Amino acid sequence: MAGMALALGGGGAKGIFQVGAWQAFRELGIEFDAVAGTSIGAVNAGLMCGASFDDAIKMWENLKMEQCLAFSQIQSLNSDDLLSLRNLNLLARELLHEKKLSTRPLRELLERYISETAVRESPLQCGVMTTLTPSLRGYPVWIQDMAEGRLIDYIMASARLPGLDPVEIDGQQFLDGGLAEHVPVSMLRSRGWRRIVAIDLNEKPTSAREVDDNTQLIYIHDPEDLGGFLDITPGILQRNLRLGYLDTLKAFDRLKGDRFAFWPDDYARLLRDFGYETVAGLEQAGAIYELDRLVIYDHVNFIEAIRQKRANYQMLYQQKRAALRIEHKLQAIRRGELKMLHLMPPLRLAFLMEILIEGKQQQETPRLPPRLFSSIRSAADALMLLPDELRNL
Incomplete structure (x- = not known):
């Protein structure tokens, strides 16, 4: 038919x-x-x-x-x-x-x-x-x-x-x-x-x-x-x-994006500026940060929203650093002994970024337990590429 x-x-x-x-x-x-x-x-x-x-x-x-x-x-x-x-x-x-x-x-x-x-x-x-x-x-x-x-x-x-x-x-x-x-x-x-x-x-x-x-x-x-x-x-x-409305518009190419909805021209701009893998990682980070999924983003307000969430959670992470025993957890990572990690998702993401930054500085590949970090690795990689200000967008 x-x-x-x-x-x-x-x-x-x-x-x-x-x-x-x-x-x-x-x-x-x-x-x-x-x-x-x-x-x-x-x-x-x-x-x-x-x-x-x-x-x-x-x-x-x-x-x-x-x-x-x-x-x-x-x-x-x-x-x-x-x-x-x-x-x-x-x-x-x-x-x-x-x-x-x-x-x-x-x-x-x-x-x-x-x-x-x-x-x-x-x-x-x-x-x-x-x-x-x-x-x-x-x-x-x-x-x-x-x-x-x-x-x-x-x-x-x-x-x-x-x-x-x-x-x-x-x-x-x-x-x-x-x-x-x-x-x-x-x-x-x-x-x-x-x-x-x-x-x-x-x-x-x-x-x-x-x-x-x-x-x-x-x-x-x-x-x-x-x-x-x-x-x-x-x-x-x-x-x-x-979400049913937005996802259907995406299915028929009136909107773009995986986890979030973007105007097509703005999504193309994001892909041009960052590449698909980084954009997908930023969308994953947005989901971890519980960014509003019910609005339609342009390229500027999406990046600004992610950047602001990252700054807020990095501040919270530093404030709770001692209470969360971060140094103890970092030592366990270095020894390959970290088995469990009781951190809310945004703080787990901040912890992973610290591990990756330390590894980059020391030119070493950190031993990351896949069970603890594989689901958020692309988000961490993308956030580390995100500029602190919007001057480059």
Whole structure:
């Protein structure tokens, strides 16, 4: 098929990232012929085909845990993250007494926002990936193959994690579709689509980006952890909505960058001034320093933000030097005996830079335990190349 299709992966509350992507698709004028979803991706597929964008935003931004799960006793959660330790006793009691968690409120929420009639009348074909149990065989189903009135059943089946209300359709039992295919790219390919956009919510990229034929795949995936899959803390939801928007603009070359978003001309300027490896290291440093990922940077304000963070943490590092027993740790490095390092990431980065500077001054290669420093080495190398002032930019 010549058109374009969209594959939406599972990921629970992180699914709002896909709504941010939808916002970018609208701005870019990108239209799809089909959308297939797994788990929360199935929910969003239903929204894209059977609800307005504004209604989808309204549902997600106002989401509460009591709209997803019902508890046998009236009691309040202690955290918006269901799996937080603060909710452990409540969950344990519910599973002990009821043997499962009731998803009745989620079904009612989806029935309120997703019109099956609108989905069936939509020019956008809607598909849902489910998993049959006990065989654990993938069972993809398209709207035209569902009996009337079964759409919400299949979406609930696609999102049915162990411990939640069982879902039975025509005598068959189902589990979360992610057990069969986390991002349903093959579901689209089997129907003939070869131009596919895939949105993966996993912290680590899945096999969805690996295709072995002439498929043109645009793969959207954030390089940082989007948070817990049952964490509906409002600030986390707003962050992931924005990241989905920015990452999609990057996937279509309207913005650039790996961990951060840059205007294309400014990113080209950074590459010209520093080279890709150093820019990638600076982005890694920005992540360690918890630089704001929700804004779009130009080349000057990004470097200035990194430079200021570096100065602030270097000052903190010097102030805490004695308390952190830095000299003791340096001696352990010199002897090759450092096994553990209890430093917050920005201070660990400052410590590594001191080691590298000392090694350069003494023309020696320091013995660095890979387990302690390999994940931040490129950030340290890049920061050491960064000018103290902006006069050279």
